[in-house]
Amino acid sequence: MITQGVKVTDRCRACGGTTTVDVGQFFDEGMLCWGTEGQCADCSDGWCEQDCGPVTPENIRQALLQAHGAARLRLSGDVPSLVPVLQALRSARELSLGEARAQAAQLVETGFIGTLVEMEILAVHLRKRAIQVSVEPAASPRPNDNRNG
Ligand SMILES: [Zn+2]
Missing domain, CATH: 3.30.1390.10 (Ribosomal protein L7/L12, C-terminal domain/Adaptor protein ClpS)
Known part of the structure; x- marks a missing residue:
């Protein structure tokens, strides 16, 4: 499996605290997939999202490009x-x-x-x-x- 990920911090939409977000793209069984997973350090807000398809959300792509280069x-x-x-x-x-x-x-x-x-x-x-x-x-x-x- 080919995979690339990065951890970024963001502002929590619920309490304004610091959220740690894991984003990534991977190649699994012939499909391009992406995922994003966040957890706030200050409250219980969190999410986990994953999908497959030819188009990855641009914010995930940009985070990967910034962290790892093109x-x-x-x-x-x-x-x-x-x-x-x-x-x-x-x-x-x-x-x-x-x-x-x-x-x-x-x-x-x-x-x-x-x-x-x-x-x-x-x-x-x-x-x-x-x-x-x-x-x-x-x-x-x-x-x-x-x-x-
Ligand atoms: Zn929070």
């Missing part, structure tokens, strides 16, 4: 035909043919950027059709990683 999916070999790429994209995401064409063109030109789990899922679908791809960290400007100084 991942980049690129083709690592020659692709003689875009047909298997289109098929892979359409099986991984719910896309119209037009959308799949646009995304295939983007994949060939620049690659995709997204969360690690999203990119790994696409990589699984592409590799199933014998398309060679790589997933690597996308360059992200982090002051702490600056080795020039």
